[in-house]
Amino acid sequence: MNEADFIARLRGIATDPAARGLADDTALLGDLVLTHDMIVEGVHFLPDDTPQDIAWKLVAVNLSDLAAKGAAPLGVLLGYSLSGDAAWDAAFVAGLDDVLRRFDVPLLGGDTVRPPAGAPRSFGLTAIGRAPATGAPARGGVRPGDQIWVTGTIGNAGVGLAMRLGEIEPGATCMAAYSRPLPQLALGAALAPHVHAMMDISDGLLIDAERMAAASDCQIALMLEAVPLSAALLAVRPDVLDTRLAAATAGDDYQLLFAADPAQAEAIRSLAATEGIAVTAIGHAAVGAGLRLTHRAQRVALPERLGFAH
Amino acid sequence: MNEADFIARLRGIATDPAARGLADDTALLGDLVLTHDMIVEGVHFLPDDTPQDIAWKLVAVNLSDLAAKGAAPLGVLLGYSLSGDAAWDAAFVAGLDDVLRRFDVPLLGGDTVRPPAGAPRSFGLTAIGRAPATGAPARGGVRPGDQIWVTGTIGNAGVGLAMRLGEIEPGATCMAAYSRPLPQLALGAALAPHVHAMMDISDGLLIDAERMAAASDCQIALMLEAVPLSAALLAVRPDVLDTRLAAATAGDDYQLLFAADPAQAEAIRSLAATEGIAVTAIGHAAVGAGLRLTHRAQRVALPERLGFAH
Structure with missing residues (x-):
């Protein structure tokens, strides 16, 4: 099953209007915009990318989803897999601090796990933003003539x-x-x-x-x-x-x-x-x-x- | 670096009051309670646990964090790693549907990735709830005599x-x-x-x-x-x-x-x-x-x- 097939199945169970049919990269809950993106070693980043760059990318790809909805970031939750390398993990935290300060977004919480040795690095981030007063533009609003x-x-x-x-x-x-x-x-x-x-x-x-x-x-x-x-x-x-x-x-x-x-x-x-x-x-x-x-x-x-x- | 050491480092950068010093399993944003927990094969579940049981546990552990804050669940975002086995993934979706219906919680969004072959299964969930009007009880509020x-x-x-x-x-x-x-x-x-x-x-x-x-x-x-x-x-x-x-x-x-x-x-x-x-x-x-x-x-x-x- 590829990503598209899997999402089609999820769509069958995501019937709440806030899910926007899973067609929009973000969910809307009241005036909040929520997004969760993961990045995986060997898929979304190279094994020898620096931990600072990986932290940057993890935050940036999620904030980019908020940007597309015109949302102002309120905070993020981090899903972190310990790397087994203390210096690498410390450098990731330093990079995370850097990117969060750069975009003025607080770290609110999350979870840390220790995967089995040899597992590819994998990180998740949930970003929460406030939708603009005029509403969050959807992906599906294009009109002929636009x-x-x-x-x-x-x-x-x-x-x-x-x-x-x-x-x-x-x-x-x-x-x-x-x-x-x-x-x-x-x-x-x-x-x-x-x-x-x-x-x-x-x-x-x-x-x-x-x-x-x-x-x-x-x-x-x-x-x-x-x-x-x-x-x-x-x-x-x-x-x-x-x-x-x-x-x-x-x-x-x-x-x-x-x-x-x-x-x-x-x-x-x-x-x-x-x-x-x-x-x-x-x-x-x-x-x-x-x-x-x-x-x-x-x-x-x-x-x-x-x-x-x- | 173990989980406690890593969280201690994160605490140094999570200075926003909504993070509650990362001491509370959940974050508070206005009247919303947010939590993100991951489960990893070989750590939080057995390789031959059924996909339905794993989906149940993923949702239940996150809703349990909301329960501890007295929060009413509003929705979840799923971070899913495709297993490479279509029947397994389909059974996971069926199990997810089952547990979300059981607790009347909508799936709002998330992300799907395809990790490299052979990587241990790893899933994340973000759960969002509404805090009780009287406030979400913290972990750190115990008073002598209680x-x-x-x-x-x-x-x-x-x-x-x-x-x-x-x-x-x-x-x-x-x-x-x-x-x-x-x-x-x-x-x-x-x-x-x-x-x-x-x-x-x-x-x-x-x-x-x-x-x-x-x-x-x-x-x-x-x-x-x-x-x-x-x-x-x-x-x-x-x-x-x-x-x-x-x-x-x-x-x-x-x-x-x-x-x-x-x-x-x-x-x-x-x-x-x-x-x-x-x-x-x-x-x-x-x-x-x-x-x-x-x-x-x-x-x-x-x-x-x-x-x-x-």
Whole structure:
């Protein structure tokens, strides 16, 4: 059974409205937004990633889910598996302190277990946030005619992972995007009242856009040439279709993907400028289903792999 | 680094009042009580325990933490590691559905990961509850002069585990106590306004009472002859000091341990009678520190192992 099959089964028992059909990465309980993400050695991080980077990623991926709902973080609960290496565990706590201070989020509690020797490292985090007064945008709210936007640039973390694996020369910007993703909390909160739908890009722009289209029962058409790539990425990759498809399927971006009425474009640009983060319209929603890709007005077939499917 | 050392380090960074110094198994956020517990194969359950029983235990241990705060469950988030065995995963979902229906708690969300092949099974659950209007009793509120009470009977699960391991003839009551613990939600909610301190007994009566004494900066004196043992336990074990020490250190009871003014005794007995669950006064709190044990008025030295220290 893969993740999708398992979640389909869980959906059958998660009938409470607060679960949002398990389609939204987060749950809503009153005005609280709740999310729980796990990261596992060899799946979500490399065995020799530093404990500080792993702590950062564990917190950042969960806060990114809150950011996508426009929520202000209230605290986290940590599920920690002792590593059997005291110095490693101590470095993890130091890294955890660092990332929690950086985003001003308190550690509220959790649980610590000692797994059998040799088990892969595995960590969980529950993050709790307060939804914006205007409500938490769902993944499934896209309406035909909406513009589709992303924050920041796409694909840096994928290049950073290649650098981390020694496949290409290291560069600071992409390496940092891989090891120290920045959840877009302030921008997410600012955008929330202006969007119809919002989610974070964790598994890849294309796979996450496809999920947004499915949850919204509409089609999303993306112009690959509009997908924002960083100067750091374009310094090591040529600006060709393959580069753009690789960036759009690499995952680990932790940027926001959102849909809004075109009349909101000016407000959205202005809010993003205030936060000092780029926003780019990369397509639109239409009546229909699934994902539709073009590159410089030419139709592009969907790649077999749209992103990181667990 | 063991669990206690790691938690001591975490305590250094968990300075928010809502964390209650990480001394309480749960966190408080407004009127919400939050808890996150993990269970790991080979540590908290046996490799051949059924997926239904494991799902039950995962939910029950977390709801038991809510029960100890008098909280009414609002929902849970599941952290699931796919087993690589579709039938096993499907049976887990069926068991999860069963236990969530039994306690009327909705599944709100969570995360699913696929760990590397051969990794021990590991699951996490976050449970969210609403604190009672009178406030959630802390672990550290015991006052000298308080009576110390437990709900139900102690030691059944420990005997059930021995039965499960084939060490003694199986018996239904103790086996069920091991595989299907019952969080004392209704009684916990009823007792909360009447107690000074409350916690659940997960690692063993003695180790948990010692933790309560330490958190409360007082001494707890327990009369081992008063510790309530079930008829099912006494059918397979003689009523001698060793049996009582084994029961009081076995863990997995998920009964409530609480402290209250002796003037509350009648109210407490009456509430317990209404719920149909026994409550037993097993000792008292005094000025001092640590745990003090007696058996039929004879002082008993603390056993080396007070319970299940992870």
